[in-house]
Amino acid sequence: MSKLRVAILGSGNIGTDLLIKIQRSSYLECVLFIGRNLSSPGMAKAISLGVKVSDQSINAIVKDPDCCDLVFDATSAKDAFHHWAILKELGKIVVDMTPAKLGGLSIPAVNLEDSITNQNVNMVTCGGQASIPIAYLIGQTHTDVEYIEVVSSISSRSAGPATRLNLDEYIDTTEEGVRQFSGAKRTKAILNLNPADPCIDMQTTIFAKVKNPDIEGLTKAVKAMVKKINTYVPGYQLLVGPIYENNRIVVMVKAQGLGDYLPKYAGNLDIINCAAIAVAEEYAKKKDTISDQTLNK
Amino acid sequence: MKHILISDPTLRDGNHAVAHQLSASQVAIYCQAADRAAIPIVEVGHGNGLGASSLQVGESLETDVVLLETARKHLTKSKLGIHVIPGFATIQRDLKRAIEIGVDVIRVASHCTEADITQRHLGFAREKGKEAYGVLMMSHMASPELLVEEAQKMELYGAEGIIIMDSAGAYLPSDVIERIAALVDGLSVPVGFHGHNNLGMGIANSLAAVDAGATILDGTARGFGAGAGNAQLEVLVAVLSKLGYTTGIDLYKVLDAADIAEKEIMPLVPIIKSESIVSGLAGVFSGFSKHVTRISNEYNVDQRDVYFELGRRKVVAGQEDLIIEVVLDLVKLKKK
Numbered sequence: 036m037s038k039l040r041v042a043i044l045g046s047g048n049i050g051t052d053l054l055i056k057i058q059r060s061s062y063l064e065c066v067l068f069i070g071r072n073l074s075s076p077g078m079a080k081a082i083s084l085g086v087k088v089s090d091q092s093i094n095a096i097v098k099d100p101d102c103c104d105l106v107f108d109a110t111s112a113k114d115a116f117h118h119w120a121i122l123k124e125l126g127k128i129v130v131d132m133t134p135a136k137l138g139g140l141s142i143p144a145v146n147l148e149d150s151i152t153n154q155n156v157n158m159v160t161c162g163g164q165a166s167i168p169i170a171y172l173i174g175q176t177h178t179d180v181e182y183i184e185v186v187s188s189i190s191s192r193s194a195g196p197a198t199r200l201n202l203d204e205y206i207d208t209t210e211e212g213v214r215q216f217s218g219a220k221r222t223k224a225i226l227n228l229n230p231a232d233p234c235i236d237m238q239t240t241i242f243a244k245v246k247n248p249d250i251e252g253l254t255k256a257v258k259a260m261v262k263k264i265n266t267y268v269p270g271y272q273l274l275v276g277p278i279y280e281n282n283r284i285v286v287m288v289k290a291q292g293l294g295d296y297l298p299k300y301a302g303n304l305d306i307i308n309c310a311a312i313a314v315a316e317e318y319a320k321k322k323d324t325i326s327d328q329t330l331n332k
Numbered sequence: 333m334k335h336i337l338i339s340d341p342t343l344r345d346g347n348h349a350v351a352h353q354l355s356a357s358q359v360a361i362y363c364q365a366a367d368r369a370a371i372p373i374v375e376v377g378h379g380n381g382l383g384a385s386s387l388q389v390g391e392s393l394e395t396d397v398v399l400l401e402t403a404r405k406h407l408t409k410s411k412l413g414i415h416v417i418p419g420f421a422t423i424q425r426d427l428k429r430a431i432e433i434g435v436d437v438i439r440v441a442s443h444c445t446e447a448d449i450t451q452r453h454l455g456f457a458r459e460k461g462k463e464a465y466g467v468l469m470m471s472h473m474a475s476p477e478l479l480v481e482e483a484q485k486m487e488l489y490g491a492e493g494i495i496i497m498d499s500a501g502a503y504l505p506s507d508v509i510e511r512i513a514a515l516v517d518g519l520s521v522p523v524g525f526h527g528h529n530n531l532g533m534g535i536a537n538s539l540a541a542v543d544a545g546a547t548i549l550d551g552t553a554r555g556f557g558a559g560a561g562n563a564q565l566e567v568l569v570a571v572l573s574k575l576g577y578t579t580g581i582d583l584y585k586v587l588d589a590a591d592i593a594e595k596e597i598m599p600l601v602p603i604i605k606s607e608s609i610v611s612g613l614a615g616v617f618s619g620f621s622k623h624v625t626r627i628s629n630e631y632n633v634d635q636r637d638v639y640f641e642l643g644r645r646k647v648v649a650g651q652e653d654l655i656i657e658v659v660l661d662l663v664k665l666k667k668k
Binding site: 182184186188191196199200202203206207223225226227228229230231235238240242244274275278280281283285287 | 645
């Protein structure tokens with residue numbers, strides 16, 4: 036079976052780590068790695084791997100529209116908006132790594148099948164990938180979920196300039212994702228950066244206010260979910276709970292990265308990249324049944 | 333005579349001391365008293381500032397809108413200030429609305445090494461024509477050199493002054509002098525200090541800051557604030573006056589305001605409890621104290637051990653969830 040041809044738009048930390056993960060994939064082949072500057076560290080990595088590179092940004096695809104079938108957009112929310120206008124017309128599937136929310140939100144452990152019915156699929160946020168599977172289960176095991184709050188702490192060194200400038204978009208998109216997947220009436224997302232050295236692993240706490248807490252049912256579901264997530268994010272683990280403390284459900288999870296392009300503590304970047312690869316591979320597996328006409332735009 | 337700008341977060345930092353349960357009527361009463369005393373800036377809100385009401389830190393009795401609208405109504409001479417931490421408060425959801433309500437002073441805060449997350453919020457505040465300051469929290473966790481670098485970023489983003497917070501009450505006067513002197517030297521905007529009293533240094537550290545060149549000080553009525561409380565406002569005003577500094581604050585009326593605050597808004601006047609001393613030594617965010625006490629008691633562990641472990645893990649403000657993890661780890665250790 037031939038591999039699905041993908042391009043990576045954005046040569047920063049996310050894009051470069053995706054590139055390395057794709058090298059291991061049986062379903063994906065990176066045919067073009069695109070940035071704006073040939074001397075960036077990400078470009079150097081791509082060249083050393085023998086991958087074709089371009090510094091022409093989105094124009095690289097405009098000039099050679101047949102080069103790829105799927106594009107990972109690892110730029111910024113603002114740029115993703117502009118890129119999608121072009122890529123949509125070209126009939127490309129877009130896996131959006133930014134919090135632009137242009138397509139359906141994807142959490143592979145929850146809605147992988149649905150995700151690939153969209154031409155543009157959004158990977159929510161790193162905190163969303165860690166917390167939403169648990170928030171979803173809280174919604175599944177409880178009838179009246181009043182409120183869910185998700186708090187992520189990440190190592191300062193894993194938060195690049197785009198993450199720091201996009202904190203508000205991170206919060207908006209994470210809150211929207213938690214709401215969509217859990218059905219909670221109200222949601223809130225909080226992000227902390229911790230500069231401790233050695234760097235802390237990404238950690239996320241999910242709090243919920245419900246009418247009748249079913250800790251036993253939730254615990255069973257969470258344990259099964261962790262196993263399911265481990266099929267695409269091996270470093271995802273349950274740290275605390277579920278417990279019921281001070282009138283709230285508390286679940287704490289941790290994500291350790293694979294240490295591909297980024298260090299292991301950057302589990303926040305790893306979890307969103309692993310999720311994106313899982314989605315792209317699903318497109319690849321179903322590519323014979325997917326055509327431009329069948330996808331939701 | 334040298335002038336010191338006083339900012340009073342009794343109704344913001346004090347909210348930590350009552351698990352964020354300050355009511356609209358309490359805000360009204362203290363705002364009236366503070367306004368009569370001509371306190372230049374009165375800061376109001378949830379303990380962690382705008383948009384911070386949460387299960388993580390504690391839910392507010394009143395919404396941000398109610399707190400700010402009430403304060404706005406009762407402050408005529410004094411300016412209304414807010415504390416804003418990016419990661420909690422967003423521009424669209426929180427800051428825009430606060431500006432519509434009519435806040436005058438916006439203090440955008442980050443952990444002491446993360447100033448670049450304040451860029452957009454500071455920029456927005458300045459764009460809207462508001463008086464904007466940068467605040468470096470938990471400043472004991474960074475070296476003087478690093479603090480200067482971070483403060484310079486905030487200055488570049490438009491901050492009209494930089495305040496460092498001793499959020500853990502961990503400093504001794506010599507620590508304060510070293511940092512404030514470096515900041516005064518490295519910045520062209522005024523420098524301020526926000527002291528906590530865990531080690532009994534609230535006032536001493538504030539005076540040390542002034543000696544080193546700080547011209548902005550935070551103080552709260554009776555020291556009402558997180559943990560062991562803050563530098564005590566009415567003492568600060570009296571002592572600054574004795575040293576020959578002006579604050580523009582009426583002494584009798586600030587003393588009255590403190591009496592009113594004690595009677596109307598404080599279930600307990602802050603004292604330095606034993607665990608607060610440990611918290612200060614361990615360098616843990618003062619806002620953690622109520623959570624640490626509650627969860628330690630719930631699981632029957634020694635809260636002093638919890639503080640030292642949190643300190644060892646270099647936990648920052650906003651990471652209240654880690655208290656549960658640390659307590660449960662200690663429970664596991666005890667079982668072995």
